[in-house]
Amino acid sequence: MTYGQRNLYRISLAAALxxxxxxxxxxxxxxxxxxxxxxxxxxxxxxxxxxxxxVNGDFFSHTATARDGTWDVPLPAGRAxxxxxxxxxxxxxxxxxxxxxxxxxxxxxx
Amino acid sequence: MLSVRLAGALSxxxxxxxxAAAQGxxxxxxxxxxxxxxxxxxxxxxxxxxxxxxxxxxxxxxxxDMVRDHTTVNKKALALVKKLHVTPENNDTSKALVKKADAExxxxxxxxxxxxxxxxxxxxxxxxxxxxxxxxxxxxPSASNSELKDLLSTGLKVFQGHEQHAEHLVETLK
Numbered sequence: 001m002t003y004g005q006r007n008l009y010r011i012s013l014a015a016a017l018x019x020x021x022x023x024x025x026x027x028x029x030x031x032x033x034x035x036x037x038x039x040x041x042x043x044x045x046x047x048x049x050x051x052x053x054x055v056n057g058d059f060f061s062h063t064a065t066a067r068d069g070t071w072d073v074p075l076p077a078g079r080a081x082x083x084x085x086x087x088x089x090x091x092x093x094x095x096x097x098x099x100x101x102x103x104x105x106x107x108x109x110x
Numbered sequence: 111m112l113s114v115r116l117a118g119a120l121s122x123x124x125x126x127x128x129x130a131a132a133q134g135x136x137x138x139x140x141x142x143x144x145x146x147x148x149x150x151x152x153x154x155x156x157x158x159x160x161x162x163x164x165x166x167x168x169x170x171x172x173x174x175d176m177v178r179d180h181t182t183v184n185k186k187a188l189a190l191v192k193k194l195h196v197t198p199e200n201n202d203t204s205k206a207l208v209k210k211a212d213a214e215x216x217x218x219x220x221x222x223x224x225x226x227x228x229x230x231x232x233x234x235x236x237x238x239x240x241x242x243x244x245x246x247x248x249x250x251p252s253a254s255n256s257e258l259k260d261l262l263s264t265g266l267k268v269f270q271g272h273e274q275h276a277e278h279l280v281e282t283l284k
Contacts, residue, residue, distance in 0.1 A: 037268065060182050061178060077182070098275070
């Protein structure tokens with residue numbers, strides 16, 4: 001590695017670290033539409049600490065409920081509900097009222 | 111038992127299409143609104159019976175879902191007919207649906223426990239199949255008002271979900 005390459009390596013490492021700290025300081029809000037009896041998009045990726053917000057555009061009540069029963073977000077007609085994901089791993093969820101509505105969140109580490 | 115119920119569903123279906131055919135023309139919007147509203151009310155009544163009789167957690171949750179969704183659709187339907195100045199009109203298809211539902215409710219009333227749960231779930235599958243076919247093949251194509259057509263199409267989507275949900279319920283009760 002030449003001096004120049006080493007320097008470039010240091011700079012890019014610093015940039016990557018800076019980027020990572022900015023990202024963790026600013027957890028994202030990820031929007032999922034609930035419309036026409038479907039979660040749109042049905043599959044999303046998130047990072048630990050991000051918030052998922054479901055906006056129910058249907059005139060029917062729905063829920064976003066973890067398949068393993070760890071959380072249950074009520075989504076009344078025309079209203080929104082949110083959840084902050086706290087640990088990494090895939091989460092399958094569904095609507096308790098309409099079990100054929102299914103979704104998935106892939107939660108990645110920060 | 112199941113074949114009897116299937117036969118019952120089929121005859122109801124024939125009755126529905128037969129009644130429409132007997133009138134010699136496609137149903138009018140006031141008739142369609144009446145049929146759709148009646149079909150919803152019937153399922154709410156069936157669910158209320160299940161909520162009085164069943165102790166099964168899955169059956170009760172399903173019945174609550176039926177009350178919630180069918181009540182929602184019917185509220186929308188009432189608001190729409192009011193807006194369109196349409197007066198729902200009773201007709202042979204609505205009458206046939208009510209007659210069939212009354213007979214079904216009486217036969218379910220004689221059952222209890224697991225026998226009731228199974229019969230209610232099987233009937234919900236058959237009923238939603240009947241109503242969905244009627245919506246798809248007759249009511250939606252016949253509706254002339256576009257808002258009515260849209261509401262019926264939304265209803266079909268909801269009730270197809272119910273049909274799958276009911277099929278799943280039948281599986282859990284085996």
